[in-house]
Amino acid sequence: MEELRSVLVTVRLKPENRKRLEDALGDIKAVFCAPEDRETIASCIQEVDAAILNSDADAQILSGKNLKWIHCCHAGLEKTMRPEIFERNIILTSSSGRSAPALAEHAFMFMLALTYDIPRLMRAKDERTWIAGREYSTRTGMFEKTVGILGLGKTGKEVAALAKGFHMKVLAWRRGAEPAENVDRLYSADRGEGFDEILRSSDYVVLCVELNDKTWHMINAGTLGLMKETAFLINMGRGALIDEPVLVQALQSGRIAGAGLDTFEKEPLPSDSPLWNLPNVILTPHTTPMLPDREERMLDYVLKNLEAYRTGGTFVNRLTVRDMYSHYRPDR
Numbered sequence: 001m002e003e004l005r006s007v008l009v010t011v012r013l014k015p016e017n018r019k020r021l022e023d024a025l026g027d028i029k030a031v032f033c034a035p036e037d038r039e040t041i042a043s044c045i046q047e048v049d050a051a052i053l054n055s056d057a058d059a060q061i062l063s064g065k066n067l068k069w070i071h072c073c074h075a076g077l078e079k080t081m082r083p084e085i086f087e088r089n090i091i092l093t094s095s096s097g098r099s100a101p102a103l104a105e106h107a108f109m110f111m112l113a114l115t116y117d118i119p120r121l122m123r124a125k126d127e128r129t130w131i132a133g134r135e136y137s138t139r140t141g142m143f144e145k146t147v148g149i150l151g152l153g154k155t156g157k158e159v160a161a162l163a164k165g166f167h168m169k170v171l172a173w174r175r176g177a178e179p180a181e182n183v184d185r186l187y188s189a190d191r192g193e194g195f196d197e198i199l200r201s202s203d204y205v206v207l208c209v210e211l212n213d214k215t216w217h218m219i220n221a222g223t224l225g226l227m228k229e230t231a232f233l234i235n236m237g238r239g240a241l242i243d244e245p246v247l248v249q250a251l252q253s254g255r256i257a258g259a260g261l262d263t264f265e266k267e268p269l270p271s272d273s274p275l276w277n278l279p280n281v282i283l284t285p286h287t288t289p290m291l292p293d294r295e296e297r298m299l300d301y302v303l304k305n306l307e308a309y310r311t312g313g314t315f316v317n318r319l320t321v322r323d324m325y326s327h328y329r330p331d332r
Helices: 015-027 038-044 083-087 102-114 119-126 154-165 194-201 244-253 292-313
Strands: 006-009 029-032 050-053 069-072 091-094 146-150 168-174 184-189 204-207 234-235 260-262 281-283
Touching: 006 038, 015 029, 015 292, 083 091, 083 168, 091 292, 102 154, 102 234, 102 281, 146 154, 146 194, 154 168, 168 194, 184 244, 194 292, 244 260
Parallel strands: 006 029, 006 050, 050 069, 069 091, 146 168, 146 204, 168 184, 204 234, 234 260, 260 281
Antiparallel strands: none
């Protein structure tokens, strides 16, 4: 692998973390700038061998003729994964996993809030209504229920670990077939297995899978039809994993009991979306409280991949053509 001589860095770092990166780069020339500093980026992008980016790689970044490695310091690179990256053999990596424990907590916030019908309790509080009747008191908790996790990356594994703390049965589906901790039954795409049985069996279906051409609209009329009427759908992945109008119909008709949604097909969620008015839906604006050390965790992935580049080692969170997402349009 050719030696790196220069790198563009558009990540805002605390002074101590910038020093960590500078020390790791050593003799490699680094150009630091803000992600919105298009003039500086334009002045150096044709010279640098690598780019460590705060956001996605856009057309300006990809105009760099010498790029050998791009690292995007976040998760979900569907806006970056253009065919030319793989055609040019550019190594593409991410910091997916930097917020995994917080995202898992977020999923459980949705699960608990839907289980205990927090929206209804808040409405009753506003109305000063005491809802101690049988309709509410006969609800059942999460103890020994089944959670199905679609996507067993870093966030999915954290969800599985939390679920075991709640004494839940854990089913999971992912691409690879290697064994996983805290999972009672694993289904693998590489073994030719789907996730239909997970949908049929689960009281909670949690989406932690990456968005690509195979997972686009994986939750649709057919798959929603397999879920229990008492089940809840939780989306901690990307909005386009779900066929949104179909989900609205399922929620309105009672086909499933409710949903906790952090991401949407169009963001910000339009004010005329029916999702705003559904009483069995909890929405968050594609944001999760940060971990105290999120920046350090993000930088750890950069440093591991820098070392992998230098030594010919294994890259962490390397994306391949299998991860391609063709439905993204920059004008959306």
